[in-house]
Each structure stands twice: as C-alpha cells, then as structure tokens.
Amino acid sequence: MADREFDRGRCSTLRTREALLSDQRKAMLAGTFADPKHPRVQVTWSLYPRLITAYAHPDPRQGHRMLTRLIDTIRAEVPDGLEELAQLGRTLHQRRADILACFTHRASNGPIEAINGRPEALRRNAPRFRSLTQYRIRSLLRCGNLTRAFDAL
Template sequence: MDGFAGYATAVDHALPAARKVMDPFHIVHLAADKLTGCRQRLQRETTGRRGRKDDPLYKHRRSLLTRTNYLTDRQKQHLELLWDTDDDYVALQVTWDFYQDVIAAYSHPRRTEGKKLMKRLINTLRKGLPSGLEELAQFGRTLWSRRDDILAYFDIGASNGPVEAINGRLEHLRGIALGFRNLDHYILRSLIHSGQLQDRINAL
C-alpha cells in the first residue's frame, strides 16, 4: 500500500492478521517529492521567484531525481559544481543524499543488508535534524510512523511496482485522447500511441 493512513486503518479493521507492506515505489516517490520541495523552497529563498530555465536549481532538476549510477559524467559534473559553488544549497545536498540512500537500500542485492540500511536511515532521521531541513524532517516522521510497514518489504518482498507502472501507462493513454468525443477517434488515437506509430505517421 501507499502512505495514505486510511488504507492502513481499513486493513487493521478488516484484516487484523494481515501484514501491511509499504511499497518501495511510494517510499521512493515520497522521498523524491521531499527533494523537489526542498529545491523549490531554496529557489524561492535565493531568488525570490520560481525557477527559470537558466537557474541552476531548475536547470538540473532532472539530474537531482536520477539514481546515482544512472547519471552521466556530465550530470555528475553539474551536480558537483552545484554543491561546491553555493553554500545555500547544503540543505538540498543533504536531502539528495538521503534520497539516494533510500534507493540504495531498496536496490541492495541482499534484502537483509537492505533492511539494515533502511533501519539506519530511519533511526538517523529520528534522532533529529538541524534547522533548514524541513522537508527531510517531514519525511523522517513518516518513515518512523510507518517503520514496521516499510521494513516488512525486506522480509516479504511484495511490491505493487508492476501494477503502478501499468496504471501509469494507462493514465497517460487516457490523457492523450482527452477531448475526443468520437469513440472511433479515441480508439484510433490510442492504438497509434500504443503501437508507437506517432513518429512514423508524422514522417509521412
């Protein structure tokens, strides 16, 4: 399940013997949201406005959300330059480090070791953080309140990731045909998209 407390309450009421598992997809997504929130806050604090295409924080927003071992050499250089050139971004770097730690825990080839990494991360955030890390503190409170459900993944291995991926594709497919009142046109547009024919049609 995701982090919505209502789901957990419903499961406890209807299936008291069931073991709840917080899905890695949602935990990583929550960490990414906190990282983005920190970036946006620092953007406003340092410039007094939202990000623009030439602003360093906005320009490298995609690199910040990329897993470390998927970063290109150029992206790594950009992030290193970002950390080294401005002390105002220290909070972002710390939040980014924890975001990467969450991914590392889930991607560890041995679940027992991954569980240890996640426990250490949860306990570290629980001990308290200095001011300026509000988003990370919120993330830590969520991890602590649902720690049993989060750690259960490493024992059970159940994940809703494949279903979430399919649902995401279906939502995107539904979105591309919005505004089409003719059912035949809706079906045709969906088939074109699903068959990845858009580029070939445009080339004609």
C-alpha cells in the same frame, strides 16, 4: 529558491551514485556543496547514497536495518527549512511496514503499478474527446498499435 538554480550537468550528477562519478564530477559536486547557497542540497543528497546502499545490500536483514535507521534519521533529524524532506520522513514512517516489506518478500508492485498507470495516461492523453472513435484512435496512437489496427481491417 537558490537550491533550484542548477544546470543540467549538476542535476544528473546528483542522481548518480558517488562510486560511479568521474573525478571531474566529484570535484563539481564538492564545489556545489562548498557553496553557502546550497546547504539544503547537500543534506538531501547525503541521504540518497544511504537509501541506494540499503536497497542494494545483498543481505536483506542488513538492508532492512539500514533502511530502518535511515527512515528514523529522516523523520527525527531533519534540519529546519527542509519541509519537503521532513514530510518525506513522516510519510516514510507512516508507510514503514510497506516499504520494509521488500526485504522480506523480495518482490515489488512496480509492474502492477505500471499496468495500472497506462489507462490513466491514456485518459490524460485524450481528455476532451466525446467521440468514441476519436478516443480509440488517440489511444491506439498513444500505444503504438494504430498500424496493427489498420492491418487487421
């Protein structure tokens, strides 16, 4: 797939807000979008600033409206050949109430997800250990608490 043939500089540029890009990076981005091999990148990237702007808007009601329009756009107006983006639109539409709730409650479940992710990461880190001692040592190493465990002895 031609769209995946980016160097590291272009990828980091695509993840940066346009207002924060240097003139050199803006020129590189314009050159990338002018290349006929990368129209899907341009379509996908054009949605990114709208998403960031909606979440960062100081007025929650206006941010809610902006994100609602963006979800509707992604769901209904995705060109052919962008199946991943079309799937994203369908998922965002299905989870619309959950996504838009952040504008009502101004809270995130990110910290909870981070806490829940730690045991899962530990489990992936030591998948074949059958000995509880080995598993505990690997878990303590992963968390950075092994020295404290030895100091407690």
